[in-house]
Amino acid sequence: MYDDNVTLTGIKKEIDVARQGEVLYHQNLTSASRKFYIESYGCAMNFSDSEIVASILAEDGFGPTRIMEEADLILVNTCSIREKAEDTVRNRLRVFNALKLKKPDMMIGVLGCMAERLKAKLLEQEKLVDIVVGPDAYRDLPNLLAKVDDGEKGINVLLSREETYSDISPLRLDSNGIVGFISIMRGCDNMCSFCVVPFTRGRERSRDAYSIVAEATDLFQRGFREVTLLGQNVDSYKWTNPDTQEHVNFAQLLERVAQVHPDLRVRFSTSHPKDITNEVLHTMSSHENICKYIHLPVQSGNSRILDLMNRTYDREWYMERVEAIYKIIPDCAISSDIICGFCTETEEEHRETISMIQWAKYSMSYMFFYSERPGTPAAKKLKDDIPEDIKKRRLQEVVDTQMKISQQVNKADIGKTFKVLIEGNSKRSDQEFKGRNSQNKMINFPKQEGLKAGEYTWVKVTDATSGSLRGEIVEK
Ligand code: SAH
Ligand code: SF4
Ligand code: F3S
Numbered sequence: 001m002y003d004d005n006v007t008l009t010g011i012k013k014e015i016d017v018a019r020q021g022e023v024l025y026h027q028n029l030t031s032a033s034r035k036f037y038i039e040s041y042g043c044a045m046n047f048s049d050s051e052i053v054a055s056i057l058a059e060d061g062f063g064p065t066r067i068m069e070e071a072d073l074i075l076v077n078t079c080s081i082r083e084k085a086e087d088t089v090r091n092r093l094r095v096f097n098a099l100k101l102k103k104p105d106m107m108i109g110v111l112g113c114m115a116e117r118l119k120a121k122l123l124e125q126e127k128l129v130d131i132v133v134g135p136d137a138y139r140d141l142p143n144l145l146a147k148v149d150d151g152e153k154g155i156n157v158l159l160s161r162e163e164t165y166s167d168i169s170p171l172r173l174d175s176n177g178i179v180g181f182i183s184i185m186r187g188c189d190n191m192c193s194f195c196v197v198p199f200t201r202g203r204e205r206s207r208d209a210y211s212i213v214a215e216a217t218d219l220f221q222r223g224f225r226e227v228t229l230l231g232q233n234v235d236s237y238k239w240t241n242p243d244t245q246e247h248v249n250f251a252q253l254l255e256r257v258a259q260v261h262p263d264l265r266v267r268f269s270t271s272h273p274k275d276i277t278n279e280v281l282h283t284m285s286s287h288e289n290i291c292k293y294i295h296l297p298v299q300s301g302n303s304r305i306l307d308l309m310n311r312t313y314d315r316e317w318y319m320e321r322v323e324a325i326y327k328i329i330p331d332c333a334i335s336s337d338i339i340c341g342f343c344t345e346t347e348e349e350h351r352e353t354i355s356m357i358q359w360a361k362y363s364m365s366y367m368f369f370y371s372e373r374p375g376t377p378a379a380k381k382l383k384d385d386i387p388e389d390i391k392k393r394r395l396q397e398v399v400d401t402q403m404k405i406s407q408q409v410n411k412a413d414i415g416k417t418f419k420v421l422i423e424g425n426s427k428r429s430d431q432e433f434k435g436r437n438s439q440n441k442m443i444n445f446p447k448q449e450g451l452k453a454g455e456y457t458w459v460k461v462t463d464a465t466s467g468s469l470r471g472e473i474v475e476k
Contacts, residue, residue: 032063042079159202297337301356341391
């Protein structure tokens with residue numbers, strides 16, 4: 001879910017971005033009178049929000065463009081999770097500002113978590129920004145844009161306890177038409193001490209279960225074959241029907257979405273180790289189309305650090321949850337998020353994180369070094385006392401360990417046959433398809449006539465690296 005500075009391949013990306021420069025685009029809307037260009041950073045929820053924003057703007061007469069220079073409105077949907085994420089956005093704003101100097105009528109808007117964190121300060125610091133809109137205020141965009149047309153600045157960073165945008169049909173503008181994301185909740189009520197999300201996204205609230213199932217059904221009817229249910233902590237999803245008082249928890253929601261159609265794969269992210277229940281695991285094991293993959297961020301393998309992080313579980317609790325997963329769903333893959341060099345972490349405690357990677361056999365991890373965020377409980381109460389060179393060395397050790405484990409678990413797939421959803425041509429060749437198995441591993445394999453993207457096929461794995469599998473189509 002988080003394409004960030006370090007991933008399982010150990011490749012350090014210079015920028016804290018997910019799919020930098022991806023823009024929303026839709027042919028039917030290019031005739032609109034004014035055009036917007038949007039870039040999204042951060043987690044999948046932000047990308048999903050950009051599709052809601054696109055829908056709101058379309059209603060307001062704005063059509064999307066992929067060409068920044070022809071836009072009347074440039075939007076950047078921002079992330080505050082680490083300092084680097086914010087630096088990236090500031091650099092992009094410099095590029096947009098240079099354009100605006102040549103085209104003074106062009107509007108620039110900052111959306112998302114950085115807008116929420118910095119509020120009016122952002123307008124002071126970034127003089128050429130016209131609007132600042134927080135994650136719960138996107139419905140106000142037309143109104144704010146009208147203000148800018150009248151020569152004012154527009155700002156709305158009110159957080160809401162109710163907003164879920166459940167009635168807005170997102171415009172899937174940059175999608176391959178096969179895999180789609182559905183937001184099932186917003187905000188976060190956990191207070192992990194390092195994390196800015198509760199401050200930028202507000203209180204946790206769950207979306208109407210019927211609107212979620214309706215969205216999944218609509219996507220399936222339009223040819224989509226995979227949906228990922230999104231939330232910061234999906235296991236705490238809970239919705240009560242105001243008319244009937246019927247309660248729906250995450251396991252029940254998962255089941256309802258799985259019942260949309262057996263050919264619609266269901267994934268979800270992110271699970272919290274303190275909240276993932278056996279009920280969810282049993283629901284997963286009893287539906288073939290619920291993918292056998294759980295992103296279960298551990299953050300640290302040491303109980304004292306986990307306590308300082310306020311993760312509300314310890315090493316033993318986490319290990320018990322991993323054992324339950326492998327027992328109830330033996331073919332499940334697990335991945336993780338890891339923070340290296342959190343406040344006061346010792347070498348010995350760091351080694352417990354390394355041993356956790358080896359023990360849990362993560363198929364992959366997103367790995368970061370700790371970045372203190374202003375206003376968070378850790379920033380207020382703890383000293384960011386691990387020098388950067390040590391943080392980076394520990395991160396490298398964690399990355400190296402994960403690489404080895406990824407390679408090991410992927411090599412163990414050689415000889416196995418998996419059902420794969422074809423997503424399109426492989427990166428390397430148009431003679432090859434790429435697609436994922438249920439465990440979320442990418443497999444590349446030679447094409448076969450008669451098959452196309454969006455269809456399922458069976459692939460036998462013939463080779464593996466730490467990052468992907470190779471295989472060939474077989475009869476099943
Ligand atoms: N809701 C998810 C995580 C959301 S943020 C969960 O609870 O697991 C994505 C990841 O960014 C986190 O899992 C954590 O590993 C990392 N992260 C968050 N704050 C960070 C910080 N201040 N410094 C470094 N990494 C951080
Ligand atoms: Fe942040 Fe913790 Fe909430 Fe995840 S669960 S978004 S890490 S506060
Ligand atoms: Fe970033 Fe906000 Fe997501 S801080 S990780 S975009 S919730």
